[in-house]
Amino acid sequence: MAPLAGIKVLDLTSVVVGPTCTLLMAQQGAEVIKLEPPEGDLLRKLGGKSRTPGMSPKFLHFNRGKRSITVDLKTEAGKAVARRIAAGVDVFVSNIRGAALRRLGLGWEDLSPLNPRLVHCAITGFGSGGRYADLPAYDTIIQGASGMASAMARTFEEPRYMPFVAADHMTGFLAAQAICAALVGRAASGLGQAIEVPMFENMASFVLTEHMYQRTYGPEGEMGDPRIMDPSGRPVRTADGWICVSPNTDAQAFAFFEAIGRPELKDDPRFNSVAARLGNVAAYFGVRAEGLRGRKTAEWLEILRARQIPAMQVNAMEELFDDPHLVDVGLIETQMHHSEGEVLALRPATRFSAGAPVMCDAPRQGEDGAAILGEFGFSADEIESLMTGAVRPAEKLQ
């Protein structure tokens, strides 16, 4: 049985940070109810051109395994629907800012009395208790505020974003982790709790664990791990492409010197220990780059792997579809989506011996509304009445 089988999640998140969190939970068997506003999750349109309206490719990837109900939370009836569903689930998660959530009557203080076992997770841009609390945020805002863009400036001269909404992904992973930790705690205590997962504080921690470095010891210490920041810390050219090679331990480094025909470097005081190579990181990376120019990538991979030296070709994104290992493990699969037809989809990357769930397709907006209301005890009359107002019927295929 999938690890989160039986766990019900009311998901008021949108775009990437929250949907990443609930995607992981859906992949592990949780029943995720995606509550969307009448205009739908912004990612339905923002995530690229789609075959049918509101079903962008990014939306498909981030929302597999979830069902959708459209609720107008601007109406009292809509708020009541959300609260009634929240009373019957295990987890409530949103990336709505705190003040707005409380105005909707969906804060922890509102929902906990209805459901003391509820784990209530607020993903926010900035944590409460600080002066940015309640400022709006997207991934880019957090990359800028947290020092991620500034770390890029060390290598690329000007502040740049990473070519991923990485702050969103990482905070989503962390939110799913925190929710599951709280569910573990609930199994012991019988009680839910409120969790606050602020993007800014989490991403500042990501930057600082990595790069606080000598600043750990005081204001005069230099920040930035030189092994990572050094401009020569990069994939290396071979005779026909690019290769990644990272000999970090003494055993790996010495085997690498042998492999490139420079065994004398084992005794070079610049390179003969972890500390020495760290102190001469640019020179060490230079030896690496120079040593690898002469052969093709495939030849090097054979030579280096025979010596247990970590090495890999640089895959272009397009090459992932044909990467032999990914083909072996079937990471990318063809899915027949019920409204979009044949699409490529991803199976969960992490595997659990006790099993994985069968995941439903990413939903069309609102298509599970009536069914979900029924499951949470709304009567046929209530459902009929709601569906003409606060709860919207499924968007029609156009």
Next chain:
Amino acid sequence: MAPLAGIKVLDLTSVVVGPTCTLLMAQQGAEVIKLEPPEGDLLRKLGGKSRTPGMSPKFLHFNRGKRSITVDLKTEAGKAVARRIAAGVDVFVSNIRGAALRRLGLGWEDLSPLNPRLVHCAITGFGSGGRYADLPAYDTIIQGASGMASAMARTFEEPRYMPFVAADHMTGFLAAQAICAALVGRAASGLGQAIEVPMFENMASFVLTEHMYQRTYGPEGEMGDPRIMDPSGRPVRTADGWICVSPNTDAQAFAFFEAIGRPELKDDPRFNSVAARLGNVAAYFGVRAEGLRGRKTAEWLEILRARQIPAMQVNAMEELFDDPHLVDVGLIETQMHHSEGEVLALRPATRFSAGAPVMCDAPRQGEDGAAILGEFGFSADEIESLMTGAVRPAEKLQ
């Protein structure tokens, strides 16, 4: 009570990917036993110059809240110690490759009979069942293989690593999430299970959810989200620095056009909807860059925030220490480390209403060995005998 209070973890991980996983668990109250080889976790030396040997600043950040025992797993007595501890914990986690783990007698098949409730998590470079299984990996190898380095090439011309061991961090977050999900499942089933968290498959999924894009529909579709890949998608210069601004919804975009004195753009067919701005993303980013040049960052922040437009200054990494929000919330704290003296440390970024644990300092190598053996039922005689061979006493302060 902290959510993972009472959960015991035997942690055979090193460097960053695994220690990130168990750091999260320690921050949430788990009791983490770090089992190190006689040479110690590589990060003790690789993580920067330290005040005392083997206590690099990166090691301090990634290993707070853990205790250390040094065990020589090359000896039979050492393997027996690891198995006996594993029999008494809730979670076993390692980033040792599968074949080596089985040779140590520490695979799932070995430990599950001793402890059917054990959650056994193997963090690997490459998943079993694929042809790269058991190849060695570091963060850089995975950034190269997964398309992360290639995504950087779209913007920076050549494949580059991100200036973080981001694959390590993300896989560590995912491993902690998976472990907690399995603990949730165990609360229902009474049984542990084996989890495999491969870095490559997880990071390929990270890249592909983000950038599979039109390739979702077939081989002729173009990869890469242009909103993220476009070279003009970057922090923007103001009169005195850099600013991040992301008006994504119609309301935000229209308010932004007002703010920069170009209200006519609301009716411009290139910019009057989410889809239109997505189709003209370079032009839209150009308007943004041009519009912001005339005022200082602080002025813009006031103007933009008053209109609810997401905006933030670009913080240099060094500025995080004085960022007023981070100061308000106390993310960075001064800690008196028992052997390293006064250092800066990070409190957990995510907050749980039911409480947080008091975390111990990052350990000196092996300093908790005898105490840990005692807690797992080794007799005084056994401990004395082990400490002269398979289990090493604490490294002495030098």
